Amino acid sequence: MQMNRRTLVIFHRWLGLIAGAWILALGVTGIFLDHDEWRWLRQTEVPENWLSPSMMRYLPATVMRYVVADPADENSWIGGSERGLWITHDRGTTWQALPFPDEQHPQILRFAKINVNGQRVVVIATDDGLWVMPEFGGPISRLALDGHFINMISPGATPHSIIGVDDFSTVFTLDVNQPKNIQFLSFDQPKISGLPETVTLYRFLFDLHFGYGLLSRKWSTWINDFGGIALSVLALTGFLAWYLKRRWRRAGVSTRPERRRSILSGLYRSHAPVIGVLGVVPILYLSATGILFNHILTFIEWGEAREVRREQLPPVWQYQSLKGEIEQIVTFADDPDHMMISTRFGVLETQDGGASWSAETELGAERGQLFRSADHVFYSTNSRQFFVKRDSESDWHPMTGLPSIVYDAELTGNGLFVKNSRGFFKDSGQFNFEADALKHPDLEAATLYLFLIEIHTGNVFHPEFRWVSDVLTVMGMLMIVTGPILWWRRRW
Numbered sequence: 001m002q003m004n005r006r007t008l009v010i011f012h013r014w015l016g017l018i019a020g021a022w023i024l025a026l027g028v029t030g031i032f033l034d035h036d037e038w039r040w041l042r043q044t045e046v047p048e049n050w051l052s053p054s055m056m057r058y059l060p061a062t063v064m065r066y067v068v069a070d071p072a073d074e075n076s077w078i079g080g081s082e083r084g085l086w087i088t089h090d091r092g093t094t095w096q097a098l099p100f101p102d103e104q105h106p107q108i109l110r111f112a113k114i115n116v117n118g119q120r121v122v123v124i125a126t127d128d129g130l131w132v133m134p135e136f137g138g139p140i141s142r143l144a145l146d147g148h149f150i151n152m153i154s155p156g157a158t159p160h161s162i163i164g165v166d167d168f169s170t171v172f173t174l175d176v177n178q179p180k181n182i183q184f185l186s187f188d189q190p191k192i193s194g195l196p197e198t199v200t201l202y203r204f205l206f207d208l209h210f211g212y213g214l215l216s217r218k219w220s221t222w223i224n225d226f227g228g229i230a231l232s233v234l235a236l237t238g239f240l241a242w243y244l245k246r247r248w249r250r251a252g253v254s255t256r257p258e259r260r261r262s263i264l265s266g267l268y269r270s271h272a273p274v275i276g277v278l279g280v281v282p283i284l285y286l287s288a289t290g291i292l293f294n295h296i297l298t299f300i301e302w303g304e305a306r307e308v309r310r311e312q313l314p315p316v317w318q319y320q321s322l323k324g325e326i327e328q329i330v331t332f333a334d335d336p337d338h339m340m341i342s343t344r345f346g347v348l349e350t351q352d353g354g355a356s357w358s359a360e361t362e363l364g365a366e367r368g369q370l371f372r373s374a375d376h377v378f379y380s381t382n383s384r385q386f387f388v389k390r391d392s393e394s395d396w397h398p399m400t401g402l403p404s405i406v407y408d409a410e411l412t413g414n415g416l417f418v419k420n421s422r423g424f425f426k427d428s429g430q431f432n433f434e435a436d437a438l439k440h441p442d443l444e445a446a447t448l449y450l451f452l453i454e455i456h457t458g459n460v461f462h463p464e465f466r467w468v469s470d471v472l473t474v475m476g477m478l479m480i481v482t483g484p485i486l487w488w489r490r491r492w
Contacts, residue, residue: 202303
């Protein structure tokens with residue numbers, strides 16, 4: 001039996017009044033979390049006690065991800081992350097901030113450690129281009145690509161050169177001695193072999209929720225942004241329409257009737273035909289996947305057991321272009337045509353300068369961290385898969401003893417060290433790693449970005465708030481379904 005319009009209106013209204021505040025919170029925080037590249041989200045600090053115990057374990061990873069050791073002093077290290085750059089001369093007992101010129105404070109996204117004219121030089125990739133440190137702990141100056149989001153750099157194939165990636169899309173090479181002479185490489189129409197024919201349902205829904213699953217990285221993010229904006233606008237306009245009508249009825253407000261009608265008409269137009277109808281699709285898939293991620297452990301097990309063929313997924317999964325898909329890159333000495341890149345399908349390798357690529361099936365088919373340190377190439381994933389390969393070898397070696405994904409490594413006179421979110425680990429032999437006493441900075445603050453995750457997940461209220469979130473999110477989905485029905489009936 002079809003519900004009459006008045007009953008549907010009342011049902012829709014009460015759903016909004018009950019779930020509106022949480023829907024608004026999800027929309028606003030979701031927009032911010034879509035943009036982890038925004039510097040202020042990563043560098044604005046909040047008290048540590050604002051984070052739940054489960055979130056606190058992620059805090060060390062925000063403090064220091066990438067490291068450089070002083071070749072002349074095993075006690076001296078430099079470390080950086082999106083939060084800043086620090087130096088120690090006593091193996092981490094104390095750390096001091098390293099300043100950028102003119103009080104700049106870019107996000108540190110990667111180091112490239114290269115030899116230039118017999119001296120070790122550190123090139124720094126940031127969200128504001130490339131910077132260079134000609135000597136360990138020395139003054140920092142701009143190098144190239146001002147204003148560009150450089151998500152990756154690595155030692156180049158030729159002496160005193162680097163290779164890097166600009167905003168996950170464009171690969172470039174440059175000579176540190178001639179930084180204005182930048183060469184750009186295009187991988188727009190790749191020929192890729194060895195890709196898996198299927199994708200786990202978990203992988204697809206994960207990328208869908210986090211802004212990688214529909215179109216290119218930027219377009220998918222914009223669609224998700226619109227979903228967050230739609231949620232926020234719907235919650236606000238719906239509440240204002242209810243509140244103003246209620247206030248005018250009770251208080252006999254002097255506002256002229258035509259003025260009231262104009263205000264309510266504006267609220268309705270922005271609530272229903274403009275936002276409500278256009279936002280249906282992104283709101284529904286963001287809400288449904290959000291409920292699944294509220295129960296991540298169960299969802300992973302369920303989603304990983306189910307596979308979807310790639311040809312049934314959106315075009316971005318067909319790899320018609322690598323634009324927006326290049327997360328890391330490494331190359332090999334004296335062989336500029338030999339490169340490896342990390343993508344959503346794991347590591348791809350080319351021997352012909354990017355004309356053709358093959359998947360490194362030995363490493364699996366998921367995102368990871370790919371980087372070079374000296375003559376070693378490293379690859380690790382969140383699935384606790386850790387690999388290393390020497391340039392002189394063809395086979396990858398597993399790394400053991402590591403509790404979490406590895407971000408950087410240093411080969412020093414005192415041995416091989418790797419850096420992950422838990423701290424520093426040293427190779428005890430055969431790539432078996434043990435925790436080292438070397439410490440990273442103990443910053444007595446968390447980031448606003450982590451706190452927004454706490455709000456978005458509901459952990460800020462209680463670890464079991466996810467069940468309340470599920471109910472409120474389902475109510476929001478019902479609003480999204482009933483809203484267009486009401487608009488359609490009113491229209492006709």
